[in-house]
Amino acid sequence: MKKSTEQIPVYSLPDFSSQERKSQQFQVEVFDANRHFSVRYPHRHDFFEVLYLMKGSGYHVIDANKYEIKPPCIFFMSPGQAHKLELSNDIEGYIFIFTADFYLLNRSNQNSLIEFPFFYTLHQENPPLHLENENDIRFLKTLFMQAISETSSSGDFTLELLRSVLDVILTTCAARYKVNESLLNKGKGQILVKRFFHLVEENNQKNLSLSEYAGMIGITPNHLTQTVKQLTGKTSTQIIKAKQLLEIKRLLVHTNLNVSEIANQLNFEDQSYFTKFFRRETGITPLQYRAGVLK
Numbered sequence: 001m002k003k004s005t006e007q008i009p010v011y012s013l014p015d016f017s018s019q020e021r022k023s024q025q026f027q028v029e030v031f032d033a034n035r036h037f038s039v040r041y042p043h044r045h046d047f048f049e050v051l052y053l054m055k056g057s058g059y060h061v062i063d064a065n066k067y068e069i070k071p072p073c074i075f076f077m078s079p080g081q082a083h084k085l086e087l088s089n090d091i092e093g094y095i096f097i098f099t100a101d102f103y104l105l106n107r108s109n110q111n112s113l114i115e116f117p118f119f120y121t122l123h124q125e126n127p128p129l130h131l132e133n134e135n136d137i138r139f140l141k142t143l144f145m146q147a148i149s150e151t152s153s154s155g156d157f158t159l160e161l162l163r164s165v166l167d168v169i170l171t172t173c174a175a176r177y178k179v180n181e182s183l184l185n186k187g188k189g190q191i192l193v194k195r196f197f198h199l200v201e202e203n204n205q206k207n208l209s210l211s212e213y214a215g216m217i218g219i220t221p222n223h224l225t226q227t228v229k230q231l232t233g234k235t236s237t238q239i240i241k242a243k244q245l246l247e248i249k250r251l252l253v254h255t256n257l258n259v260s261e262i263a264n265q266l267n268f269e270d271q272s273y274f275t276k277f278f279r280r281e282t283g284i285t286p287l288q289y290r291a292g293v294l295k
Contacts, residue, residue, distance in 0.1 A: 008082055013025065013027060025098060027098075028147040031053070035095075048098055050095070062082075062126045078201070096147065117177050124197075133176075136172065150162055189230060205265060210240065225237070245281055249289065263275075
């Protein structure tokens with residue numbers, strides 16, 4: 001595997017958009033082996049993604065989890081997540097990528113996006129939605145095709161119609177998505193924890209403290225920890241450490257940065273503390289981890 005000497009690339013929506021749509025906050029199109037954009041894997045997005053695969057095979061690696069592609073299925077990605085696709089040449093489907101601003105425009109509930117069960121998931125997993133009902137399969141295909149058709153229109157209500165189609169796609173998927181029963185009636189706490197996950201994903205290279213995260217949300221560290229513990233079984237500090245470790249492992253495996261450079265990039269006070277932290281959490285040194293994964 002050829003590794004880059006730089007950090008894992010972060011792609012913005014314009015990187016996936018045709019020239020005439022560079023200023024737009026969404027892109028919807030056919031997803032197959034002939035798609036017009038090329039990316040380096042693994043990579044991150046700073047936008048949301050819905051990937052509907054109807055044919056083909058392969059694997060989708062999202063952060064530390066590897067999922068087999070068994071169409072028809074739909075994958076959901078939140079901003080900040082690192083992922084890698086390993087696809088067969090006969091892959092066919094649709095992709096809808098969009099910013100939070102695009103979806104939330106004119107919505108009174110600004111939490112409505114992260115309320116969907118497949119974005120910023122509480123257990124840090126992203127299993128795809130496997131579609132079993134033929135009506136759902138056809139309905140969702142029709143929605144994606146309608147959205148693609150609308151992108152060539154310039155009518156006064158085109159963008160609003162596209163938001164509505166996206167909302168129906170997400171709502172339909174949410175209604176079919178399997179959720180842990182114990183989480184169904186924990187609305188406010190669940191949103192708080194998802195906001196915390198969102199912030200950790202956005203800031204995990206800054207090495208922020210629990211108090212700093214709690215302050216960004218506007219609650220006490222104790223309140224944050226109690227809520228996170230209740231819904232995930234882990235403390236806030238454990239979540240922060242897990243994200244730090246995941247980011248370290250990403251950089252060890254997918255870049256040529258040395259230990260000192262990684263420690264500096266992730267805002268650790270020095271290389272010695274960085275190595276001690278990694279060894280304490282994993283039982284091995286960063287270089288041992290790199291050697292073990294890449295051998």
